[in-house]
Amino acid sequence: MAHLISPSMLSADFCNLAKDIEMINESQADWFHIDVMDGVFVPNISFGQPVIKHIKKLAKKPLDVHLMIVEPDKFFEDYKNCGADIITVHYEACTHLHRSLSRIKQLGMKAGVVLNPHTPVCVLEDIIDMCDLVLLMSVNPGFGGQSFIENTYNKIKDLKELINRKNPSCLIEIDGGVNTANHKALVEAGADVLVAGSAVFASENPIETIKKLKTI
Numbered sequence: 001m002a003h004l005i006s007p008s009m010l011s012a013d014f015c016n017l018a019k020d021i022e023m024i025n026e027s028q029a030d031w032f033h034i035d036v037m038d039g040v041f042v043p044n045i046s047f048g049q050p051v052i053k054h055i056k057k058l059a060k061k062p063l064d065v066h067l068m069i070v071e072p073d074k075f076f077e078d079y080k081n082c083g084a085d086i087i088t089v090h091y092e093a094c095t096h097l098h099r100s101l102s103r104i105k106q107l108g109m110k111a112g113v114v115l116n117p118h119t120p121v122c123v124l125e126d127i128i129d130m131c132d133l134v135l136l137m138s139v140n141p142g143f144g145g146q147s148f149i150e151n152t153y154n155k156i157k158d159l160k161e162l163i164n165r166k167n168p169s170c171l172i173e174i175d176g177g178v179n180t181a182n183h184k185a186l187v188e189a190g191a192d193v194l195v196a197g198s199a200v201f202a203s204e205n206p207i208e209t210i211k212k213l214k215t216i
């Protein structure tokens with residue numbers, strides 16, 4: 001399978017959101033990555049449900065919703081109703097992760113787990129079989145534009161080994177500091193989905209940048 005690109009709407013122009021959504025629709029991007037932050041689990045606040053509903057009205061590609069919030073289980077049905085196609089939840093935020101993933105799947109969405117940079121891959125040993133994807137944070141979550149954490153390559157390798165043993169269909173997604181200088185190395189290491197924010201939306205030609213990110 002060719003790797004996927006999921007541009008992060010956190011880096012889009014909020015004054016011209018419709019314009020940036022249409023750009024992604026017309027580009028080679030595969031998903032819309034939407035970061036939901038509550039100011040508690042991470043030190044920032046981002047998209048609420050009304051904004052996501054409006055993105056869904058215009059988006060022609062799946063919504064990849066990344067919940068960086070406490071007690072995410074309370075909101076799965078709400079985000080389903082907003083138009084989420086994929087929901088990823090943080091291992092660090094879910095006391096009953098099996099229950100969380102089960103509920104996401106019951107609602108008809110793909111379910112994934114997110115690991116912060118300090119969290120080792122081994123914690124997924126007993127839950128990987130339930131994951132449609134695993135998102136590795138390659139920066140500390142909460143803000144866009146941060147520098148890539150190099151240890152991510154080692155985590156991709158460890159995660160790939162676990163996936164090959166227990167759930168070969170599970171995808172590996174990388175979020176944070178992804179750009180045209182490191183995207184090839186990430187895919188070669190085993191990444192299936194690349195989240196790119198600043199690299200896309202701060203570029204002079206976002207559509208061309210997405211095209212480069214899709215090329216290996």
